[in-house]
Amino acid sequence: MKKDLGVAERIDHRIICGMIRERATVLDLGCGNGDLMSLLVRGKDASVQGIELDGEAVHRCVEKGLTVFQGDIESGLADYPDGSFDDVILNQSLQEVKKVDFIIGESLRVGKRVIVGFPNFVDIRSRWTVFFRGKMPVTPQLPYSWDETPNVRFLSIRDFEDFCGSKELRVLEAVYLGARGTLTCCPNLFARTAIYALSRQGGRYTGGA
Numbered sequence: 001m002k003k004d005l006g007v008a009e010r011i012d013h014r015i016i017c018g019m020i021r022e023r024a025t026v027l028d029l030g031c032g033n034g035d036l037m038s039l040l041v042r043g044k045d046a047s048v049q050g051i052e053l054d055g056e057a058v059h060r061c062v063e064k065g066l067t068v069f070q071g072d073i074e075s076g077l078a079d080y081p082d083g084s085f086d087d088v089i090l091n092q093s094l095q096e097v098k099k100v101d102f103i104i105g106e107s108l109r110v111g112k113r114v115i116v117g118f119p120n121f122v123d124i125r126s127r128w129t130v131f132f133r134g135k136m137p138v139t140p141q142l143p144y145s146w147d148e149t150p151n152v153r154f155l156s157i158r159d160f161e162d163f164c165g166s167k168e169l170r171v172l173e174a175v176y177l178g179a180r181g182t183l184t185c186c187p188n189l190f191a192r193t194a195i196y197a198l199s200r201q202g203g204r205y206t207g208g209a
Contacts, residue, residue: 024086030093034061080110091117095153117195122156141192157188168201
């Protein structure tokens, strides 16, 4: 599902790895070519599985000795019992799915936490491109032209936080990445990528399956 984002994605991976505890059980949804999975195995001795739709990406994961299943996460995670994993990861995948509510609900059913990473579609560079050039932005975080993009959701950090509030999701940790690394000031304006660790609030999720 994911296009190689170069250095920016490797920073995402390191941050997500830092959110995962040692020897955790992890499911990576839309795992791409398995770079993040490999990092979790090496860095955290984690037990990791992945699900990926693209056949070539699945082959690359297998070449790395990773456990990955070819499938569409949009169809759900019915093969996994409740509480199968410590963490479920949706890194650079959420904006590509149609049933966001369903996917988040399924992730929180099979995992204790869900870690979500997504591009902020309204960072200042994107706003500048739309306002002054009258064109859809193409950036390292949004590397596709309008006619090739797999993205079906165009969200901001503020949109996602409103979603979390409406679904009574608990934000355990949030990290915002700008042009020069992490930032804390005005993330909806300056952050290019956001990463959230989430859990159910009060043991429940008000959306999803």
